[in-house]
Amino acid sequence: MPRAEGRLGHLPRWGAEPLPLLEEGAALAGRRGLFGLQLGLRAVVGFSPEWNRKLLGDLETFRSVGSFSRLVPHLAGGIILTDAPEHAGRRRELNPGFSRPEVGNLVDAMRVAMPPMPRQYDALAWADLAALKMLNAAYFSGEFDEGLLHTFLAPLRRAFPVPILPQPLTRCRVDAELRRLAQRRRSAPRPDLLTFLLGVPDGLTEARISLAAAHDTVTHALAYCLWYAACCARWPTPQQHPALLKEVLRLYPPGWMGSRRVSRDLVWEGIHIPKGTLALYAPYLSGRDPVLWDAPRDFQPERWASKPPAWAYLPFGGGERTCLGMHLAQSLILTVLAQTPPLRVRWGRPTPQPGLTLGPRGPLWLEHR
Numbered sequence: 001m002p003r004a005e006g007r008l009g010h011l012p013r014w015g016a017e018p019l020p021l022l023e024e025g026a027a028l029a030g031r032r033g034l035f036g037l038q039l040g041l042r043a044v045v046g047f048s049p050e051w052n053r054k055l056l057g058d059l060e061t062f063r064s065v066g067s068f069s070r071l072v073p074h075l076a077g078g079i080i081l082t083d084a085p086e087h088a089g090r091r092r093e094l095n096p097g098f099s100r101p102e103v104g105n106l107v108d109a110m111r112v113a114m115p116p117m118p119r120q121y122d123a124l125a126w127a128d129l130a131a132l133k134m135l136n137a138a139y140f141s142g143e144f145d146e147g148l149l150h151t152f153l154a155p156l157r158r159a160f161p162v163p164i165l166p167q168p169l170t171r172c173r174v175d176a177e178l179r180r181l182a183q184r185r186r187s188a189p190r191p192d193l194l195t196f197l198l199g200v201p202d203g204l205t206e207a208r209i210s211l212a213a214a215h216d217t218v219t220h221a222l223a224y225c226l227w228y229a230a231c232c233a234r235w236p237t238p239q240q241h242p243a244l245l246k247e248v249l250r251l252y253p254p255g256w257m258g259s260r261r262v263s264r265d266l267v268w269e270g271i272h273i274p275k276g277t278l279a280l281y282a283p284y285l286s287g288r289d290p291v292l293w294d295a296p297r298d299f300q301p302e303r304w305a306s307k308p309p310a311w312a313y314l315p316f317g318g319g320e321r322t323c324l325g326m327h328l329a330q331s332l333i334l335t336v337l338a339q340t341p342p343l344r345v346r347w348g349r350p351t352p353q354p355g356l357t358l359g360p361r362g363p364l365w366l367e368h369r
């Protein structure tokens with residue numbers, strides 16, 4: 001177990017420096033791939049492919065209700081807090097609207113919504129705006145009040161405790177705006193995600209929850225892609241964009257760790273894990289494990305010429321709970337890269353900063369080549 005601080009256990013370090021804490025735990029765990037933390041309640045963090053497969057595959061034992069998502073009002077509901085056995089049916093209802101072909105139909109609207117790029121700009125601030133506008137286009141044909149959308153989503157990218165504070169007034173305004181747009185869609189459907197979600201029971205809740213899951217994850221991944229593209233000696237060709245995105249997500253997975261609660265006692269690698277334990281998987285650690293990857297800390301998009309080790313690359317989670325918005329996120333980011341003129345770095349702070357999601361500390365100043 002990594003160094004703890006008295007009765008507070010690992011909580012102070014978890015709050016102040018979670019990545020060094022995770023890396024220390026991983027170094028101590030070695031090939032066992034699992035270590036304990038005391039976070040106010042007993043927690044275990046695993047990062048081996050076997051652990052990832054077990055946690056993401058056994059939905060009866062590893063439950064979402066009681067996980068960290070529950071603490072974040074934006075994420076505490078809908079599909080995110082639905083557990084087995086209902087979860088599979090709910091995903092069957094939602095998946096068709098977020099499939100690769102359906103998302104393909106949204107690409108033109110997202111492209112048109114992309115904001116202009118000034119000659120010099122902060123890629124983090126720009127990505128935040130681009131994600132807002134392009135998701136507004138995909139979900140609502142751009143009709144959602146942009147100021148309100150910003151007020152709703154901005155707290156998710158702030159430092160704790162802001163993301164866990166309730167915002168009852170904003171939530172009421174967002175729900176009213178969703179109802180207003182739903183009313184319009186009923187008389188005149190539009191080719192957007194809202195029209196699809198209105199055909200799903202409680203679709204407006206799923207729209208609100210999935211938007212919250214979408215915005216800062218996409219912002220952070222997009223900002224890192226622009227930064228690393230600008231770092232390349234030669235501006236990457238469109239054929240190289242998918243590998244660039246994969247490599248960004250390996251090193252800087254916005255969902256840097258995922259949590260579940262254990263519903264029964266179990267033994268893993270000789271370690272007894274009692275019922276009620278908080279069980280974490282860590283895409284950040286799995287993506288940087290020297291047992292699984294050559295030169296894991298180096299940014300090498302070329303590595304994607306071959307397949308990654310199974311259950312080692314989990315930026316979108318895995319199994320039945322794989323990210324609902326995976327195709328949407330990938331399409332949005334690749335659409336931006338395809339439209340971006342060659343850039344170079346002016347200066348910036350790309351150091352990863354974990355909050356609710358992992359992103360660059362910023363700013364990331366870029367300019368046209």
Ligand code: HEM
Binds near residue numbers: 211
């Ligand atoms: C690069 C961008 C994104 C990343 C890295 C990402 C990452 C993830 C991860 C790791 C999970 C699994 C969490 C867990 O196992 O606890 C997840 C789930 C989810 N994501 Fe994303 N996400 C991204 C974009 C989006 C977008 C655009 C949407 C919009 C639909 C979205 C909606 C969701 C939802 C609803 C879930 C819960 C799925 C379920 O529990 O069945 N995400 N995402």
